[in-house]
Amino acid sequence: MSKRVLDEYEPLLVEEVKARARTKVSNTNLLIATFAVCIGGTFQYGFNISVVNGATMHVQSFINQTFVDRYQTDISEFLLTLLWSIIVTSLTIGGFIGSMISGTLAMKLGRKGALLVNNIFALMAALMMGLSSPSGLYELLIFGRLLSGINAGIGLCVQTLYLSEIPPTPLRGALGIGTSVSITFGILIGQLAGLKELLGREELWPVLLSTTCIPAFLQLLILPFSPESPRYLLIDKGNLEGCKKALKQLHGANYKKELDDIELERKSLGSVKTRTTWDVIRDGSIRWQLITIMLLHAAQQLNGINAIYFYANYLFKQAGIPVDKIPYVTLGCGACECITALTCGFLIDNVGRKVLILGGYGLMSICCVLFTIMLSFQTASPVMPYLSVVCVFIFILSFGLGPGGVTNILSIELFTQTTRPAAYVIAGSVNWFSFFFIGLVFPFIVIGLQQYCFLVFLAICFFMALYIFLFIPETKNKTFTEIQNKLNSSNNEIHTDRAGSISFSTYF
Known part of the structure; x- marks a missing residue:
């Protein structure tokens, strides 16, 4: 190929290489954002469902010993079963509470903001469950599981909203499936951590239950570098520049088609404000x-x-x-x-x-x-x-x-x-x-x-x-x-x- 032809096509080739590089970076940003919301979101839901199974016998033994130390008598089988049932089911009660407040948090703080604040519940839960054995207070397990449930309830709702609003339309299903993948992965890691070869031993059960803080720390480290939901920024907040910036970070140079879709949805909604549950x-x-x-x-x-x-x-x-x-x-x-x-x-x-x-x-x-x-x-x-x-x-x-x-x-x-x-x-x-x-x-x-x-x-x-x-x-x-x-x-x-x-x- 002649030098003249090369000189003619060189700018086009350079531009194409730059475009591919921008696409690669945007795809990476999209994957990082997905991982960040999943690890501190529905991963916690799956993890807290399964991790308690590895600690069942040890926690029941701890409750019995604590009861003996307090009241100088063994706990009845009925009361032990009741307390264990309360510890287990308090996760679902917390989840219900978390679901009820998730919509308000998602609108007031944004999807990203709600997920970041949600980690407070996970960290407090880990602290309570980790201190239950040293303090001799099995009641802390109940409150810890309740807070874990609130964290999981908020995470399930807000994460699903975020993952549906950040990808381009052809990838919405693939990224949206991150919710169920992170739940099942959380269940798997909880089962794995509960094996006796790892943290399923009697002396380590408080550590096992308090490991719920690890995903929270990971999300706090990674998620701040990801953008807010572009749809939330434009449709709910009217922030066009913020929406464009978020789309560029997530979609790269090919963000205009998605921006047009968001604009079209915004126009179709007109002056309709975000609806309440009622x-x-x-x-x-x-x-x-x-x-x-x-x-x-x-x-x-x-x-x-x-x-x-x-x-x-x-x-x-x-x-x-x-x-x-x-x-x-x-x-x-x-x-x-x-x-x-x-x-x-x-x-x-x-x-x-x-x-x-x-x-x-x-x-x-x-x-x-x-x-x-x-x-x-x-x-x-x-x-x-x-x-x-x-x-x-x-x-x-x-x-x-x-x-x-x-x-x-x-x-x-x-x-x-x-x-x-x-x-x-x-x-x-x-x-x-x-x-x-x-x-x-x-x-x-x-x-x-x-x-x-x-x-x-x-x-x-x-x-x-x-x-x-x-x-x-x-x-x-x-x-x-x-x-x-x-x-x-x-x-x-x-x-x-x-x-x-x-x-x-x-x-x-």
């Missing part, structure tokens, strides 16, 4: 969206995944796995769920939200039938226990690929910027209440129905699969404005005939 509940125009996310979040806790983990130990014993090896197999279940959540992240923007969540609930329904049969004939054949173990992993795979990964993304995409925080307060509250409810009544369901308890979960999974098929739209690769136009069009198809009966024909 406003959203009373608004008939979004009633079906609200019912949908409430059902999705209730089903996420009530679909049988907790039953699977409950029966896992029994099934592993029946399959001949030594008792001391079962924690490692359970760790494999956690790793399986984490891998499927990651897989969902790769598939969701290609396959679509509706296909994944519908397929997930469909497979879970089939597994519920198989579990009922296998548990009923567990001793009929030596092969049955092994088939049951295979079914455990299929059920977990189905949950991770479907409901576990897609629910939070759909909950965000069905609402506009002004209704999204309040809608997610409602969804998060339903999620935590369902979590508390299943923890409270599940033992009685098992005692009353035994292996037939899976028929209850079959009904829930089948109903959700049917509801999703009939009523939930596909939101893949659609902007928030396009989704709302689709929802408005579909809502108009719900009409009342002359006799006053409601027809749902062609809805979604």
Whole structure:
């Protein structure tokens, strides 16, 4: 190639190299922001759910010894069980409280600001739980778990909002799946930390429970260097320059298309201000969206995944796995769920939200039938226990690929910027209440129905699969404005005939 041609193309080549460099930097910034919000957000949710299992026997022993030191008598089995139940379930009560205040924090402090302030609860929780043993106060465990729950409740709601608002439209599903990935990764790390080879020993259980401070410190170190949500800056605060700066940092030179989309959404909302929770509940125009996310979040806790983990130990014993090896197999279940959540992240923007969540609930329904049969004939054949173990992993795979990964993304995409925080307060509250409810009544369901308890979960999974098929739209690769136009069009198809009966024909 001649020197003249090279001189002519050299500026273009230099500009292309610079553009690629800017894109690489922006992609890195996007990944750093995602990691920062996840490690101090829903990672805490998953970690605090599982980490307590590794400390169960040691904490109960500590409570008994503390009771003896105080009252010179052993604690009754009933009171010990009650105190342990309070310690465990205080996480869900805190989560409910955190969900209720998350919308206000997200609007007053911004998404980034709310997440940073939220770490105060995690640090206070770690301090209380770490000092419980040296001080001889098991009450600190209750308050510590309550604060961990508040931290997890705020993190679940605000992180999901942030991750839905920072990526370009084609990557919204992939980054949004970070919520479920960080939950499952938190569960896995909590299980791993609780092994007796690590922090699961009797003398180390206070350290085990107080490690919740580590993700909080990591977020405080990394998140300040990431920008605030561009949508929050422009739509809620009217800060155009701040929005542009945030988009440049997150998207690089190709930020204008996303800026146009945000501007279009802002114009479509007009002078409508951010809605309160009560406003959203009373608004008939979004009633079906609200019912949908409430059902999705209730089903996420009530679909049988907790039953699977409950029966896992029994099934592993029946399959001949030594008792001391079962924690490692359970760790494999956690790793399986984490891998499927990651897989969902790769598939969701290609396959679509509706296909994944519908397929997930469909497979879970089939597994519920198989579990009922296998548990009923567990001793009929030596092969049955092994088939049951295979079914455990299929059920977990189905949950991770479907409901576990897609629910939070759909909950965000069905609402506009002004209704999204309040809608997610409602969804998060339903999620935590369902979590508390299943923890409270599940033992009685098992005692009353035994292996037939899976028929209850079959009904829930089948109903959700049917509801999703009939009523939930596909939101893949659609902007928030396009989704709302689709929802408005579909809502108009719900009409009342002359006799006053409601027809749902062609809805979604």
